[in-house]
Amino acid sequence: xxxxxxxxxxxxxxxxFIRRYAAWVRKTPNAEWSEKQAVLIDSMMENARNMPxxxxxxxxxxxxxxxARRSGPGPV
Amino acid sequence: xxxQYSDREIGISEKYLxxxxxxxxxxxxxxxxxxxxxxxxxxxxxxxxRSRGTEDVDILVPHLExxxxxxxxxxxxxxxxxxxxxxxxxxxxxxxxHGMGIRIAEKDRVIPNIELKFLKDETDRCVFRERTSxxxxxxxxxxSPLDIQIAYKLWLGSDKDIEDAVYLWxx
Numbered sequence: 033x034x035x036x037x038x039x040x041x042x043x044x045x046x047x048x049f050i051r052r053y054a055a056w057v058r059k060t061p062n063a064e065w066s067e068k069q070a071v072l073i074d075s076m077m078e079n080a081r082n083m084p085x086x087x088x089x090x091x092x093x094x095x096x097x098x099x100a101r102r103s104g105p106g107p108v
Numbered sequence: 109x110x111x112q113y114s115d116r117e118i119g120i121s122e123k124y125l126x127x128x129x130x131x132x133x134x135x136x137x138x139x140x141x142x143x144x145x146x147x148x149x150x151x152x153x154x155x156x157x158r159s160r161g162t163e164d165v166d167i168l169v170p171h172l173e174x175x176x177x178x179x180x181x182x183x184x185x186x187x188x189x190x191x192x193x194x195x196x197x198x199x200x201x202x203x204x205x206h207g208m209g210i211r212i213a214e215k216d217r218v219i220p221n222i223e224l225k226f227l228k229d230e231t232d233r234c235v236f237r238e239r240t241s242x243x244x245x246x247x248x249x250x251x252s253p254l255d256i257q258i259a260y261k262l263w264l265g266s267d268k269d270i271e272d273a274v275y276l277w278x279x
Contacts, residue, residue, distance in 0.1 A: 043267065050271050054278030057109050057157045065109060065157050066124035073126040073154070076161035080219040087192040090218045091211070101266075 109157065109279060116253075117241045120156075125247065128154065128220060132165050133247050135212070135222050138187055142180045143169045146239040148252045148260075153272040155242065155251065156279055160268075163219045164211065168236060171226045177201045190215050231260075 057065045112119035125133070132151065139145050149166040150158075172180070181197040191200055192211040200210045204226050213221035227233050239250045251257075254276055261273035 046267070046271065047274060050274050051278055053159060054275050058279055060109065061122070062110055062120055063122040063124060066120075066122075066126075069157055069159060070124050070126040072159055073128050073161055077127040077131075077220070080163075081217065083219070085218045087211075087213075087218055088194065091192060 116238070117243065119243045121245070123244045125244065128162070128165075129244075129247070131214070131220055132222075132249065135165075135184075135189070136167075136249060138183050138189075139167070139169070139180065141183065142176055143172060144236075144239075144250070145169045146236045146250050146252055148235060148257065150268075150272060152251045152254070152257050153261075153275050155249070156276065158272060158275050164221050164223045166209075166223050166225070168225055168227050168232055170236065172204075174198075174201055177204070184212060188215050189213065192218060192221060231256075 110121060112121065128151070132147070136145060136147075146168050147165060148168060150160075150162045151165040154160065154162060178197050178201070181191070181200065184191075189212050192213055193200060193203065195203065195210075203210050204224070207226070207228050209223040209225040211221045211223050213219070227236055235252045235256055238253045238256070240253050242249045242251055252260075258273045258276050261269040261276070
């Protein structure tokens, strides 16, 4: 079975979500949107705390990502 | 979202501070004892509610004299931070002087971390000169002007960066 992934459609949907979410933030009081955002951010911070990762491995990965960005996308 | 604007100052009243906000505030409170700074990149969008995380927070500072940097290094180390790059203080200073970023995290942690760099070109200097103060409950941070941030994110061009730019524009 082959799965088709429509990249353009996915991008369009993500952008629509960004706009919808921004519209919600705009009309929501600061205390409310920020507390809801904190649920996501704080859980990511907690998850990072639980991830065993050395500084050396992390810096190697970061350097690799920067190099990949500089050399552009590879062949599809 | 209620924002209070004045010349180069944005107020976000009653904002609930995330653990990421507190991490950045803890670091900048030490940093601003020795130098002014400006926060750029992804954290700026997150500060205004963007629903994503980040591994690092990019901070630019003007060129520091070596003894000033060594003082900062000592202050951060004494207050529970560690430098992820495997270099002594002198080596870290050399990295900064050669245009490289150095990374600092809370002790025994890797993510999130601060990537600290010296200002390197006229764009950096403009962002620093025109930096915007963001005031929150019992907290203040200095960020890149939002219009420059949006333009920069569009220039970077990745999906994530364009989403950040659109989000900042929309709010």
